[in-house]
Amino acid sequence: MSAKFTPKETIRVIEKDGLLREVMAMKSRGMRLSQACASYKDGKYELSYSFSDDKTLDYETLRVVCDLADRIPSIHDFYSCASFYENEMRELFGVKIELIEPDYHNKLYRIKAETPFLPEDAKAEQKKQEQEISLSGADSDLDLAQAAADEKLASGKKEEK
Amino acid sequence: MEEREKKRSVVPFGPQHPVLPEPIHLDLVLEDEKVVDVIPSIGFIHRGLEDLVKKRDFNEYVYVAERTCGICSFGHGLGYVEAVEKCMNVEVPIRAKYLRTIWSEMARIHSHLLWAGLMADAFGFENLFYQCWRLREKNLDLVEMTTGGRLIYSVNKVGGVLKDITPDMQKVILNNLSELEAELRDVYKTFMTDYSVQERTRGVGVLTKEQVHDLGCCGPYARASGVARDIRQLGYEAYGELDFEPVVSNDGDNYARCDVRLREVFQSIDLIRQAIAKIPNGELSVPVKGNPDGEAFIRIEQPRGEAIYYVEGNGTKFLNRFRLRTPTFANIPGMCETMKGCSYADIPLLVVTIDPCISCTER
Amino acid sequence: MGKVKRSPWLLHYDASSCNGCDIEVLACMTPVYDVERFGVVNTADPMQADILLVTGGVNSQSAEVVKQLYDQMARPKVVVAVGICACTGGVFKDCYNINGGVDTVIPVDVYVPGCAARPESIIDGVVKAVQIFQERSDAHDKYVKEHGESERDLSDPDAAAREGNPADFFDAITKTSEGSRDKEAEKK
Numbered sequence: 001m002s003a004k005f006t007p008k009e010t011i012r013v014i015e016k017d018g019l020l021r022e023v024m025a026m027k028s029r030g031m032r033l034s035q036a037c038a039s040y041k042d043g044k045y046e047l048s049y050s051f052s053d054d055k056t057l058d059y060e061t062l063r064v065v066c067d068l069a070d071r072i073p074s075i076h077d078f079y080s081c082a083s084f085y086e087n088e089m090r091e092l093f094g095v096k097i098e099l100i101e102p103d104y105h106n107k108l109y110r111i112k113a114e115t116p117f118l119p120e121d122a123k124a125e126q127k128k129q130e131q132e133i134s135l136s137g138a139d140s141d142l143d144l145a146q147a148a149a150d151e152k153l154a155s156g157k158k159e160e161k
Numbered sequence: 162m163e164e165r166e167k168k169r170s171v172v173p174f175g176p177q178h179p180v181l182p183e184p185i186h187l188d189l190v191l192e193d194e195k196v197v198d199v200i201p202s203i204g205f206i207h208r209g210l211e212d213l214v215k216k217r218d219f220n221e222y223v224y225v226a227e228r229t230c231g232i233c234s235f236g237h238g239l240g241y242v243e244a245v246e247k248c249m250n251v252e253v254p255i256r257a258k259y260l261r262t263i264w265s266e267m268a269r270i271h272s273h274l275l276w277a278g279l280m281a282d283a284f285g286f287e288n289l290f291y292q293c294w295r296l297r298e299k300n301l302d303l304v305e306m307t308t309g310g311r312l313i314y315s316v317n318k319v320g321g322v323l324k325d326i327t328p329d330m331q332k333v334i335l336n337n338l339s340e341l342e343a344e345l346r347d348v349y350k351t352f353m354t355d356y357s358v359q360e361r362t363r364g365v366g367v368l369t370k371e372q373v374h375d376l377g378c379c380g381p382y383a384r385a386s387g388v389a390r391d392i393r394q395l396g397y398e399a400y401g402e403l404d405f406e407p408v409v410s411n412d413g414d415n416y417a418r419c420d421v422r423l424r425e426v427f428q429s430i431d432l433i434r435q436a437i438a439k440i441p442n443g444e445l446s447v448p449v450k451g452n453p454d455g456e457a458f459i460r461i462e463q464p465r466g467e468a469i470y471y472v473e474g475n476g477t478k479f480l481n482r483f484r485l486r487t488p489t490f491a492n493i494p495g496m497c498e499t500m501k502g503c504s505y506a507d508i509p510l511l512v513v514t515i516d517p518c519i520s521c522t523e524r
Numbered sequence: 525m526g527k528v529k530r531s532p533w534l535l536h537y538d539a540s541s542c543n544g545c546d547i548e549v550l551a552c553m554t555p556v557y558d559v560e561r562f563g564v565v566n567t568a569d570p571m572q573a574d575i576l577l578v579t580g581g582v583n584s585q586s587a588e589v590v591k592q593l594y595d596q597m598a599r600p601k602v603v604v605a606v607g608i609c610a611c612t613g614g615v616f617k618d619c620y621n622i623n624g625g626v627d628t629v630i631p632v633d634v635y636v637p638g639c640a641a642r643p644e645s646i647i648d649g650v651v652k653a654v655q656i657f658q659e660r661s662d663a664h665d666k667y668v669k670e671h672g673e674s675e676r677d678l679s680d681p682d683a684a685a686r687e688g689n690p691a692d693f694f695d696a697i698t699k700t701s702e703g704s705r706d707k708e709a710e711k712k
Contacts, residue, residue, distance in 0.1 A: 005394055009458060033377050035469045035486035050458065050469070054374070054390050059458065081377040081494040102200070109204035109523065109621075112584040116620045117212055176589055179568035182546050183538050184586070205586045206540040209619040216618050228615050231544025231640055275547065278554075294554040312544040312640045520543045 007057040011048075016066045019049075020073055023062070026051045027078045031060070036075075036085035038093040040118055043125065045095055047072065068122060069129035074100045084108070092117045094126060099149060167192045172505070176205050180283045180509040183519040187508075194504050199497040207523040211483050218478040219245055219453055223317055229485065230521035231312045232275065235268040236463040237485070237521065238317040243397065244472040245319050245480075247457035249449065255399075256443040257321040262399040263334075263436050264307070264314060266429040270300045270341075272464035273381075273422045273429075276516045277352070280419065283513045284361040292348055299341045303334050321446020331437050338430050349423045362415035366499035366511045369413055378495040380466015380488045382515050385421045386413035392462035403435045415514050422516075452478050463488055465516050487521040531563035532657045534650070535573035535597070539590055539626060540616070541580025544640030545607035549577055552650070557643040559650050570596040575653045578632075581609040581622045587629050594630045600660035602653045604634040607641045614639060 014022050026033075031051035039046045047064040066072065074097055075082045087108040089095045094115035115123065170191050176184030184205035190198035213225055226241035227234045239261055246253060278293035301311050307326050308314040316324045326334070352358055373383045383390060384407060391407035393400045408424045410417035453474030461468050466488030473482040492515040500511050538546050552559045553566050567573050570593045582590060594603070605626045608614035613624045626632050633656050636649035 005396070007395065011456075030374075032374055034379075034467070034491075035471075035484075037471060037484045037486070039473055039482040039484070041473070041475075041481060048471070054388065057390075057392070057395060059460070061458065079377070080375065081491070084490065084493065104202075108202075109207040110202075110585050111204070111207060111209070111621050113620050116209060176586075177537055177568070177570070177593060182536075182550060183543060184589070205583075205589065206538065206580070207583060207585070207621050208540055208581075208616045209621045210616070213616075213619055225615055228542045228544070228639070231542045231547055234542075234544065291555050294551065295556060298551070298554075298556045310640075311642065312547060518543065520538075520541065 005057045007053075007059055009059045009061075011061040011063055013063045013065060016064045016070060016072060019062070019064055020075065020078075023049065023075045023078050026060070026062075029053075033075075033079040033082055034059070036082060036089070038089040038095050038117075040093060040122060043068070043122065045070075045093065047089070047095065049075070067129060068094075068126040069096065069133050071096045071098050073098055076101050091115070094118055094123070169197070174508060178509070180279070180513055182279065183517065185512070185517060185519050187512075189500075189505070189508065191505060194506075196500050196503050196505060196508065199500045201493055201497055203493075203519065203523050205523070206520045210524045211485065214480040214483045216479075219474075219480055220319055220478075222480070222483070223319065224315065226483075226485075227313055227315060227317070229524060230487075230518055232272050232518055233268060233463045233465065233468075233521060234312055235264050235314045235317070236461060236468065238314070239265060239398075240459055240461045240463075240468055240470040240485070241472070241483070242317045242319050243461070244457045244459040244470040244483075245453050245474075247459060248453040248455050248472055248474050249319075249451065251320055251447065251449055253321050254444040254447060255441050256325075257445050258398045259436050259440040260322050260324075260326055260445070261317070262403070263326065263433055263440075264304075264316065265398070266432045266436070267300060267304050267307075268314075269429045269464045270426050271297055271304065272516075273426045274300065276422060276464075276513075277348070277419070280510075280513050281352075281358075283510050284358065286355075286358065289348065289351055289358075292351075296341055296344055296348065299337055303337055306330060306333065318446065320449040321444070323445070325445055326440075331440075335434065335437060338433060342427065342430050345423075345426060349427075352419045352423060358419075359416065361507075361510060362419060365415045365507055366503060366514060367412070367414045368495055368499050372498060373413075373495065376494040376498060377491050378466075379491050380463070380516075381408075381418065381421045381425060382466060382488075382492050382495060384408060385410050385417040387411040390467075392460050392467045395460065397459075397461065399436060399439075402439060403432055405432060415510060418514050452476055453480060465489060465518055466492065485521070485524060487518065487524075489515065489518045489522040492517075493522070529658065530574075530661060531565065532574040532602075532654055533567045533572055534559075534564050534575045534577060535567060535570055535593065536577045536579070537590065537593055539578050539580040539586040539610065540583045540622065541607060541609055542640075545579035545610070545638075545646075548640050548643050548646055549579065549606060552643050552646050557647060559647055562651060562654055564650060564654065571598065573597050574601060574657055575650070576601065576603045576630075577606050577650075578603065578610050578626045578630075579606045581613045581616055581624060582626055582629050583621045583623060587623060590626065590629050600657065600664050602634070602657045602660070603630055603632045604636060604649050604653045605632045606636045606646055606649065608637055608639045611635045611637060 034050045034052040036049045049062045051060050086097045086100045087104045090097050091106045172189045174187040176186045186202045188200040227238040229237045274293050274297040278290045281289035308316050316322050368386050370387045373386045389407045389409045410420050454476045456473040459470040469486040471484035475481040496515045610626045616622045634649045634652045
């Protein structure tokens with residue numbers, strides 16, 4: 001008989017502010033990012049980041065439940081392969097993921113439909129929430145950071161020329 | 162001699178290209194002949210299959226899931242029904258489990274031989290390409306005999322399987338597999354010892370164990386770099402009762418990948434023999450009542466590596482979310498990493514070497 | 525099948541198929557099924573191809589590519605839609621990113637049904653295409669003999685305008701790759 005595994009499979013719900021910390025902990029434990037996906041349920045996003053342990057084949061999923069207009073930081077600093085998953089989440093579901101590298105600017109699949117996985121009423125709700133946030137001026141730090149990143153890219157382009 | 166300034170140029174590769182049976186596009190940044198950066202772009206085959214769960218009920222969707230990809234079709238059907246069964250707490254009869262195991266190993270033989278042929282084609286060894294595909298047809302004959310289809314098997318359903326492999330068929334399978342095995346030894350020898358093959362494969366596109374871990378690669382691509390990770394060891398379906406070890410090689414280059422995949426074909430033949438020797442009599446399926454509720458993650462070892470299926474039900478006959486993470490999706494970052502520093506002529510080989518399956522990647 | 529005087533070359537493109545038909549098309553080329561006995565040779569160069577085999581339905585992105593490949597082929601040319609997806613959209617018809625069959629983009633001459641299309645039916649389709657190709661090239665030869673030049677295709681006046689720069693379609697990360705392209709253009 002070959003060596004068989006009885007891995008633990010867990011799903012843990014965490015706060016969105018704690019995402020980077022938890023992912024960092026995963027990285028330091030030597031876990032491998034095995035997938036990341038989004039899903040829409042009852043007016044909220046459910047983001048699942050799954051990690052797998054290569055030795056025991058344990059499977060841990062971090063679940064972030066967030067509002068439609070919430071900004072989520074990218075985890076590419078810890079896992080560079082996350083960029084594809086994050087680009088996909090943003091293009092198909094419209095999850096506001098910030099500072100992805102490389103950023104495909106919603107052109108990973110280059111589909112005509114905009115955020116096709118999100119129902120129509122949710123799209124309207126998302127716009128409404130975004131307006132509220134921009135009026136209240138919250139999340140301005142991330143806005144500034146994104147603006148700085150865009151500017152850096154643009155200036156880099158100029159220098160090349 | 163005057164030292165030339167190194168110019169950078171961008172060469173588009175694909176989507177239509179001689180070595181590519183499927184479209185993928187790469188922007189290759191070249192310094193003279195050397196590749197310094199690769200920007201992959203996908204989406205030529207994106208159909209939006211995951212969204213189709215809202216229009217097809219969970220029983221019908223099995224057939225859509227199988228058509229995610231024509232090469233690993235059985236695996237996708239299997240992963241989907243397993244995920245739904247886990248959601249609904251359905252226990253499948255043991256005979257059905259064994260049958261699924263046999264078919265998924267047949268799918269592996271077919272897929273690896275197909276890849277070996279394409280690989281031979283990519284380095285210009287036409288004869289070897291034809292030999293691999295001739296052997297693959299022998300396996301497809303067995304598939305056709307047992308399921309009726311050549312590529313799309315359509316034997317899975319939620320709660321079991323639809324067709325049986327009778328004792329007569331089992332005899333034919335064992336007989337034909339022995340023939341295939343004998344002929345495959347010659348092909349394997351050519352891949353491993355032929356001078357011209359080694360010229361193109363030895364030391365090309367090396368991926369280290371650490372890179373595999375960081376970039377999240379999986380399947381034979383990772384096993385060729387010394388990562389002994391085979392999801393079949395979880396013991397899903399009947400794998401828990403069969404005896405096997407992951408096939409591992411340590412070099413991490415194209416040569417090691419040929420080695421791993423071809424040895425896995427021999428392993429699959431062995432697994433089919435074991436399964437046929439142990440298969441019990443019994444029912445093929447159990448009736449399924451109700452609708453899926455709750456969620457489930459399922460991992461399966463596809464021919465190309467670990468595939469992850471996520472199903473989220475909401476108590477109706479339509480699922481809320483079906484998510485499929487395919488092995489090629491995880492291997493593309495690794496592929497881009499191996500390309501950096503290679504010469505332009507090796508690019509087609511490095512694309513083929515991950516065994517790309519673009520249509521499941523983009524779904 | 526009548527007497528075939530020419531050896532038509534075949535180009536295969538996967539528009540958005542599940543791979544099943546692609547693999548069967550490729551299997552047709554290999555010894556067991558062997559369409560090469562009809563004089564058909566598989567090529568990867570649209571400029572030299574006579575028969576275009578398209579598998580899979582067309583989506584927003586591959587539509588451009590299929591159009592471009594079709595325009596690049598020299599006339600006379602024949603298009604074969606292989607598999608039910610290429611004919612109508614098939615199981616993927618209801619997906620948000622599928623526009624329908626190949627005939628929504630380019631004219632199709634032969635429809636090969638099946639999911640996945642079996643090699644036998646693909647061979648049938650190719651043989652039909654070879655016949656159509658023979659008729660068309662005879663008509664083409666006759667026209668050239670009478671007029672001294674080849675026939676202009678007036679059905680699609682935009683064809684020339686569409687022959688664009690592939691870079692317009694495939695700018696993955698618009699900023700970076702465009703940037704490097706701009707740089708190259710300026711150096712020249």
